[in-house]
Amino acid sequence: MPFACQDNSYIKAFSTSVVAVSEAKCKVPNQEGKDEIIQGYEVILNDTILFPEGGGQPDDRGTINGIPVLRVTRRGADAVHFIKSPLKIEDNADLVVDWKHRFDHMQQHSGQHLITAIVDHKFGFPTTSWDLGKTVSFIELDTPTLTPQQIKEVENECNEKIRAGTKVIVHVTEVGSKLLENVRARGLPDDHVGSVRIVEIEGVDSNMCCGTHVKTLSDLMCVKLLSAEKGKKGKTNLYFLVGDRVLDYIDRRYPEEKSMTKLVKCGPSQHVEAVDRTIKQLKQVQKTSLTLLRELAVLEAKNLTQEAKENKYIRLHRKEGNNEYMNIIANELKDVTDSFLFLTVGDEKGEGLFLFSGNDKILSAIQKPVCDAIKGKGAIKNARMQGKASNMKGCKGAEDIVKLFIREQGLSS
Template sequence: MAFKCQRESWLQQFTTRVVSCCPAELSTETGGKKEILQGYHVILEDTILFPEGGGQPDDRGFINDTPVLRVTRQGPDALHFIQMPLEPGSEVQLVLDWNRRFDHMQQHSGQHLITALADLMFGFKTTSWELGRLRSTIELDTPSMAADQVAALEQSVNEKIRARVPVVVRELAVGDPDIELVRSRGLPDDHTGPVRIISIEGIDANMCCGTHVSNLSDLQVRYWGRLGHCSPRFEALD
């Protein structure tokens, strides 16, 4: 699996062709009210819209002027749910919801950095993580963290960000011996194509299907209505 969104994560518009368009349903929930939407699953020759996977939610955007409401992976294909049929073989223009994507890229690369440093500094392994709308949650295999450990981890993360450490994406063939040298939870049963390795230079190499920034300096904090110095914050949960 190597879609255009994984090979060029900064690309925001893309022209491709429709491979197939089949009737489909989408289950949604808004304010506790469930609804079944009628629409179509569209498969494209390639896509810049990331299908959910690896802990990262799917992208949003448009195919021509039609909103894409969900993107999921099915084997080697990305299924785009829309409510307007498209003609197979027709050329279409994809436009990415960049604000949503960039937020996901920042959070995902930030998780890789925190996970790697928590392991290197204290031997704490990441057991799970969740990318949320307002914050990411990373669960470590330790019952607690001392205040000085939290402060040291926060300081190290910020040092790496200020050092502008590159984040490099490589694609390796299945069976390449280099794959054995990286952190991994294994490949999904329906995986096809090359294996993606996300490397934070000198810090971490991790098997991952998600989209990432190209440099740790891209992990800046957003400013909500004012300017000032900000840094990543950590909370230790008992």
């Protein structure tokens, strides 16, 4: 028999009894969205309004006697609720569903049925899978392309059906029933037992499905098809929003649009043109800056030539430099001196890049203590050690290490 949540997906609270309880571990997403294994209890109830995951729809959230339900899965004919506190067999169980979470799933799932059916009927592109994402959902279509005109036609027809208040009817039947002969279906799960549900969008589609759905398409409010993007193996992913997610999307995007208007000093219709123009200008500035930086590196090397001939240690820092800047200086000086170079670029009090140039004996000896001082990582190659430092404040300590080693090895001039 279907669960109470499948008989009536609009039930928000429900009372039943506990049938079975057992200790268990379960993977549950933490606040960062990463799965962690939690010790708790698996609870099976006489019935439930908390939908167990299935048919592409994630499981519900809610409470049993005030205890948060962290996962709901299906095991044969049973819905298994995972909670952290124990219950006793035959205890009364008062269930409350997280309605915002549930209704969102109902809107997206019914919307998926509607979009899938219309795409298939209009263009003959079947849906091969779908994903109910946290903010945006998509269906995978068995076609390499979907044109903007086709997307608009599907969106328009979806919203026409919504405005018409088209009914969504759930039929419950048995395996082998004639009702199953003309429905869209991908087959029953291997562990399926009991009756079969058919979700019918009146005059549009009939589909075998276990999920929770709206009673009328008017509850979907609207459908917005966002984009069609290349999928796997010659297929296309059609991304969409339904109902409250459309409003949430506008709530997020409108403040961003207002901020962009202030930044680029033009209306929304000109944002792309303004940003494109700014990017081109920035690229030109970067190109000019890079050319000047290269020329500056050559001049810096010339200015250091005499000092490099007289001293065994040369130190130079430039905040605005980069790896290429340091390498140009090292290349310009390598044939005129055997001095040890310590070059850095970036924030003197934060992160930066470094380059040490000298003989391999010095580099190998100082690699670990110097990297420790500047909290950096660097590899030695072709008589150079360079890399990234996260503590440029440690450069003074690194200098002391290098100078001490030069003195101890009798390398001073």
